Amino acid sequence: MAATDEQVLSALRSDDAAELLALRLRLAESAERAGTLDVAYVTMESPVGLLLLAATGRGIARVAFAGDDGGVDAVLTALAARLGPRILRSAARLDDATVQLSEYFAGARREFDLPLDLTLAVGAFRRDVLGALPSIAYGATASYAEVARSTGRPLAVRAVGTACALNPLPLLIPCHRVVRSDGTPGSYAGGPEAKRRLLDLESAA
Amino acid sequence: MPFEAVVQLHGPAILRVCLALLPRQDAEDAWSETFLSALGAYPDLPIDANVQAWLVTIAKHKAIDRHRTAARAPELAADPPDSAVAPADPLEHADLRAAVRSLPAAQREAVAFHYLADLPYADVAAITGSTEAASRRAAADGMRTLRRRFPGGSD
Structure with a gap:
């Protein structure tokens, strides 16, 4: 007896979440190398809630409190409108910032030494x-x-x-x-x- | 929409399409090339564009490029025993995917774009340079073959 469309499609449509995640990480690395990202971002847990850190090629452009429901999406939508829509989660550009902020929250850092991009501060x-x-x-x-x-x-x-x-x-x-x-x-x-x-x-x- | 949301939303469907058109390793490379190329062109995409159809069109061209490369260097077309990124398909899925890849091109693309990427036949026809009716027929013919080739199924 032949299979049904549903059987065929459920097999062909079974997505592999781990494979997709690995591909997305690889895409972010390739985009960094190609220089096609307007903004790279990461999120990090902190004592004051979930933070979103975003960087352009010039430096850190945004630190946002993203703890609310839909907080990350709202911040990214605003960044896309102001800095460009080519935005991907990508850790490389933000490694220094996350390390320094973690040190700050641990009481082990008093000043930050990071390139800042003040594009979003108008006036x-x-x-x-x-x-x-x-x-x-x-x-x-x-x-x-x-x-x-x-x-x-x-x-x-x-x-x-x-x-x-x-x-x-x-x-x-x-x-x-x-x-x-x-x-x-x-x-x-x-x-x-x-x-x-x-x-x-x-x-x- | 930030591109991250585009990848989140359309990444799974585009991978299904790539896996229907190419062996796994090539499919993953085609997925990466599709989104990298889409990222570069994304700022110029009209605000009301059909993003899924746009991405499927790019993926189709990337798949054709890979087929050409494979034709010049046949060893590249071979599926390596272990993918660098993903675990191997369960056997029955690998067989079924191979069955999709061995369909005639028109059927393969109609099945992939309509059934795996959820595009209406009008979009499938536009992407494949066919008509809506012919796309519908090609998808139906392709699905008939796949039902027969499904593990456990028979003629």
Whole structure:
């Protein structure tokens, strides 16, 4: 008796997940070699939730808190629109960043030594604010008003808040060290809990 | 859509197509070449393009390239005993895949593109340069042969 279409197709359509995964890893390596990737990304677990790290050929362009449902997809869609759609998961470009962040979370690193791509920080003032943040030392904090003064625009306190909220590279550019004048942490892309946690980590280390 | 999502969404179907057209090692290489080439052209793809049909078209051309290479250097066409990436097929699947590969080209492509990549016959016809009716007939003829060749089945 002849087989049915269903029997034939279920055999021919049985996908091998391990084979596909290996092929995808190989594709990412080939794309890196061919120089055709706009963005390479990885995800990593951290004490402040799932992080997505993305790099262009110029440097790390995005650190995103991706813990929510659909968080990774939403971040990648936004990156595709801003930096180009040729995006693949590929670890090579981000090895240094994941190592340095792991050291930071372990209390073993106070500064990052990574090439950064600030393409996603639009506007001169926003870049000025981001440029001022690394001078707030590990374990210290500054108020939004103090950062506004340090950029030469003492009245732009709210704009400093916006620049911090839109920081494309949280953790690497330490916007978590900018707090309210009354000393409370204030808002943060990763949530106020994460901000408190980072400040505690830095004061304990 | 980020290309990662394209690979996630269409990678399995394109591998099924490659495995229907080529021996396993060549199929894996053709899959890689298809997506690498698609990645390069991806920014220029129209926003409303049929991505699956586009990828199947590229895969078809990569398979033809591999057949040409194999014709020039026959030893490349041989299926190596162990694939570098994947475990060997269970025997019955390997036999069935070989049966697909031994179908006449029109039937093989119609089966692969319609039944394994889920393209409607209109798209199959466009990719193979045939008509919808002829594609439908070729797929049906191909499936009839495969039902007979299925392990455990008989004439």
